[in-house]
Structures are given as C-alpha cells and as structure tokens.
Amino acid sequence: MHNLNIQPITLPGLELKRPIIISGPCSAETEEQTLATAKELAAQGVKIFRAGIWKPRTRPGAFEGVGTVGLPWLKRVKEETGMFVGVEVATAHHVYEAVKFGIDLVWIGARTSANPFAVQEVADAIKGMDIPVLIKNPVNPDLELWIGAIERINRAGITQIAAIHRGFSSYDQSEFRNHPQWQIPIELRRRIPELPIITDPSHIAGRRDLLAEISQEALDLNFDGLIIESHTCPDKAWSDAKQQITPLALKDMLDNLVLRRPKIGEDTPRVTLDELRKKIDKLDDQLLDLLKERMSISEAIGKYKFDNNITILQTRRYDEIMNNRRQRGTNRGLDEEFITRIFESIHEESISRQSQIMNKAQTKK
Numbered sequence: 205m206h207n208l209n210i211q212p213i214t215l216p217g218l219e220l221k222r223p224i225i226i227s228g229p230c231s232a233e234t235e236e237q238t239l240a241t242a243k244e245l246a247a248q249g250v251k252i253f254r255a256g257i258w259k260p261r262t263r264p265g266a267f268e269g270v271g272t273v274g275l276p277w278l279k280r281v282k283e284e285t286g287m288f289v290g291v292e293v294a295t296a297h298h299v300y301e302a303v304k305f306g307i308d309l310v311w312i313g314a315r316t317s318a319n320p321f322a323v324q325e326v327a328d329a330i331k332g333m334d335i336p337v338l339i340k341n342p343v344n345p346d347l348e349l350w351i352g353a354i355e356r357i358n359r360a361g362i363t364q365i366a367a368i369h370r371g372f373s374s375y376d377q378s379e380f381r382n383h384p385q386w387q388i389p390i391e392l393r394r395r396i397p398e399l400p401i402i403t404d405p406s407h408i409a410g411r412r413d414l415l416a417e418i419s420q421e422a423l424d425l426n427f428d429g430l431i432i433e434s435h436t437c438p439d440k441a442w443s444d445a446k447q448q449i450t451p452l453a454l455k456d457m458l459d460n461l462v463l464r465r466p467k468i469g470e471d472t473p474r475v476t477l478d479e480l481r482k483k484i485d486k487l488d489d490q491l492l493d494l495l496k497e498r499m500s501i502s503e504a505i506g507k508y509k510f511d512n513n514i515t516i517l518q519t520r521r522y523d524e525i526m527n528n529r530r531q532r533g534t535n536r537g538l539d540e541e542f543i544t545r546i547f548e549s550i551h552e553e554s555i556s557r558q559s560q561i562m563n564k565a566q567t568k569k
C-alpha cells in the first residue's frame with residue numbers, strides 16, 4: 205500500500221465525468237489565437253483549457269513560449285468563456301505567476317518530473333495552495349521517478365493530483381513520438397488505484413492521424429481523461445504543429461470514441477467470459493512450462509560453452525532466431541514489435557542464466 209492522500213479533483217461548479225477532457229493550444233502564441241481557440245473549444249463543450257506559457261524545448265532557438273505576458277490572456281479566457289484554465293509550471297517563479305493570474309490548475313511537464321530538484325522546487329512553491337496539480341510521466345520510462353514526483357507534490361499538502369501519461373522518449377524509430385508503454389500507467393493504476401490518469405495522445409502520437417486510435421485505447425484501458433492539443437489553425441502553430449487539431453476536429457473525434465463499461469456487471473453473460481478466462485489460464489500455464497523448458501536448455505548450452513570455452517553471446521544465431529521468429533510470428537498475424545520484445549526478453553534471460561552457470565562452474569574450478 206502507498207501512503208499518499210489523493211482526493212478527487214474538484215473544480216467549482218464542474219462535475220468531472222469520465223472522460224475528463226482538457227484541450228487548448230500547445231502554446232499561447234498571441235492574445236487573438238488564445239481567445240479564438242478557447243471560444244471555439246467552449247462552443248464544442250470543452251470545460252478545461254490548456255495553453256503552454258513557458259515551453260521547455262529540446263534545442264535552444266525554438267519558440268519557448270510567450271512567458272508571463274500570456275497569463276492575462278488566460279484570465280480573459282476564464283472571464284469570457286467560463287472555462288477553467290491550466291498551464292505547465294517548471295519553477296517556483298512559474299507557480300507564483302500562474303497563481304497570481306488566477307490559473308485553476310497546473311501541470312508539471314515530463315522534463316521537469318524527471319528531475320527531483322525541479323519537482324521539489326515546484327512542491328515547495330505550491331505548499332499551502334489549494335490547486336489541482338497534474339503530473340506528467342518523466343521522459344524516461346521510470347515508474348518510481350513518476351511516483352516520486354507525485355509523492356513530492358502530495359507531501360507539500362496538495363491532494364488533488366492526477367497523472368498525465370504522455371509516453372516515453374526512445375531512440376528507436378517508431379510510429380510514435382513518445383512510446384506509450386501502456387504497461388507503465390497500468391502499473392501506476394495498480395499501485396495507486398484512486399489516482400486519476402489522463403492520457404495525452406498528442407504527445408504520444410506526435411501526429412494528428414493517430415490521436416483517435418490512442419484515445420480509444422486509453423478509454424478501453426479505463427483511464428480517466430484525455431488532454432489533447434488544439435489550435436484554430438493547426439498547421440500554422442508555432443510549436444507542435446503536426447499534432448494539433450482544430451476544435452471542430454476534436455469534437456468530431458470525441459463523438460466517435462466508444463465509452464465502454466469499466467465493470468463487469470450482473471447482466472453480462474458470465475459463462476462465456478469464465479470459459480474464455482479458463483482457456484487463457486491454461487494457455488498461460490503452457491507458456492510458463494515452455495519457458496521453463498527453454499531456460500533449462502539454455503543452461504545446458506551454457507554448460508557446453510563453459511566446457512568448450514565458447515562465449516555466451518552468439519550474435520549470428522541470435523539474429524537468425526530474431527528474423528525467423530518475427531517471420532513466423534507475422535505469418536500468424538502477430539505484431540512484429542511484440543514478437544521482437546518477447547524474444548529480446550527471452551534472449552536476455554537466456555544469457556543471464558548461462559552467465560550464472562558459467563560463473564558457478566568457474567568458481568568450482
């Protein structure tokens with residue numbers, strides 16, 4: 205069990221129903237663009253507006269946000285549309301400025317949540333304030349670091365906390381800008397069940413054509429909301445142009461999402477589900493038996509290699525196996541990346557078993 209005190213987010217006068225929708229431009233660029241986007245979103249029923257004021261950019265020279273001058277624009281958004289407004293904060297100064305201008309909620313970005321000093325600075329600044337704080341996953345796939353950031357904010361007395369899952373950086377080429385690694389937010393849900401998790405399809409996808417698919421997956425995993433970037437003229441956006449959509453496109457996408465029931469109710473036909481689950485149990489048992497057998501063969505190979513003074517890693521054989529298993533997997537309609545991950549993991553364990561065998565044999569010598 206964790207020792208966090210997480211309370212539901214309450215925004216006065218707003219009933220937060222699943223899915224919570226937060227939208228707005230990546231960056232507040234001009235007063236006109238900010239207000240125009242907000243008004244269109246409000247017309248589509250969006251209640252929580254986001255806009256970046258301070259933007260951490262990978263390389264210097266890119267548009268780094270308008271800074272404090274943008275905060276009065278957000279104040280106008282509140283006054284003229286009735287929406288709640290949120291910004292990203294990364295320093296104590298950002299926190300003080302945001303609160304001064306009546307910002308309703310703040311979030312900690314992925315680059316900040318990766319840095320405990322920075323998170324602590326924000327936590328110290330926010331101490332004693334009653335404001336919801338959303339915490340994005342750190343850029344690196346480290347669940348403990350994410351939970352650590354949540355703990356730091358919670359220890360500052362903030363109880364209205366939600367997590368934002370925006371995916372994880374990786375060096376590999378992939379169709380995603382940030383790999384979703386769904387198992388990480390799933391594990392977060394298991395560890396802190398009452399913590400709302402909001403998915404950020406814009407940053408996971410990095411391009412607008414994947415937003416619907418990722419949003420649907422998030423809902424089917426029973427996450428609580430979506431934060432999606434929108435702009436009146438997405439292609440002209442000063443930052444993240446490829447992943448933004450118009451407020452109208454957002455509404456259209458949201459209308460097409462299917463909201464499935466999170467609980468298996470009394471009325472759902474249980475016989476079929478029980479039968480299917482039994483089949484899964486049996487197959488998983490077989491998978492485990494097979495893995496056990498495969499590892500004992502690896503150990504025998506380890507012994508053979510020790511006796512014959514051969515290195516454990518055999519890249520040519522490993523390559524052959526990977527190509528062959530990917531091919532055989534895709535022939536069966538299995539996803540190539542999935543097969544790759546499984547066999548990489550099996551290989552890693554196989555190597556580790558063989559090293560153990562070798563080390564043991566060596567010390568006996």
Ligand SMILES: C=C(O[C@@H]1C=C(C(=O)O)C=C[C@H]1O)C(=O)O
Binds near residue numbers: 502517522550554
């Ligand atoms: C088991 C072996 O050792 C290593 C592990 C492999 C595996 O588990 O499939 C394949 C190649 C080697 O890197 C082997 O050489 O066959």
